[in-house]
Amino acid sequence: xxxxxxxxxxDERLHKIAVPVAxxxxxxxxxxxxxxxxxxxxxxxxxxxxxxxxxxxxxxIDSSEAKNDLLVLxxxxxxxxxxxxxxxxxxxxxxxxxxxxxxxxxVTVTALDAEGRxxxxxxxxxxxxxxxxxxxxxxxxxxxxxxSQLKQGRIKHKLKKRLRETM
Ligand code: QAP
Ligand code: CO
Numbered sequence: 001x002x003x004x005x006x007x008x009x010x011d012e013r014l015h016k017i018a019v020p021v022a023x024x025x026x027x028x029x030x031x032x033x034x035x036x037x038x039x040x041x042x043x044x045x046x047x048x049x050x051x052x053x054x055x056x057x058x059x060x061i062d063s064s065e066a067k068n069d070l071l072v073l074x075x076x077x078x079x080x081x082x083x084x085x086x087x088x089x090x091x092x093x094x095x096x097x098x099x100x101x102x103x104x105x106x107v108t109v110t111a112l113d114a115e116g117r118x119x120x121x122x123x124x125x126x127x128x129x130x131x132x133x134x135x136x137x138x139x140x141x142x143x144x145x146x147x148s149q150l151k152q153g154r155i156k157h158k159l160k161k162r163l164r165e166t167m
Pocket of ligand 1: 042043044045046047087088089090091092094095096097126129130133
């Protein structure tokens with residue numbers, strides 16, 4: 001297993017569109033294991049392949065308290081959503097920034113698991129937020145893009161400054 005390097009906003013590569021996985025093979029299972037290890041080490045509750053500069057439709061999530069409930073979503077599709085909720089989101093690619101974002105409260109998603117089996121997930125609350133946040137990454141979208149231009153500019157400035165300081 002390996003800890004992968006996470007891209008930091010405003011890295012251009014975070015805006016690449018991920019392509020579907022044609023075959024859930026051993027190389028994809030290795031990617032899933034490495035992404036899970038990277039997410040748990042961070043620690044985080046969700047990670048999309050885009051964030052580790054792999055532009056394939058692969059997501060790992062574990063929003064459980066005990067951190068023992070890994071959810072793998074390959075080629076995820078949102079079938080339906082309803083309601084609306086506001087949640088304070090963060091992102092491993094935008095360290096130290098937490099902002100409220102409005103999203104649907106419940107989503108139904110289909111995806112393949114690490115064995116390539118199709119399943120359906122009905123998510124609500126934090127898990128629903130996490131699923132939508134990670135699917136956005138696969139489309140090249142970072143949560144800060146839901147914020148005002150003013151806030152986005154401030155966040156870019158803050159992260160660029162921090163990047164300079166740690167060089
Ligand atoms: C997405 O985010 C998410 O700034 C997953 O310094 C977040 O795992 C979905 C993290 C909130 C729903 C609600 C962020 C770790 C982790 C940071 C994460 C940081 C260290 C973020
Ligand atoms: Co994120």
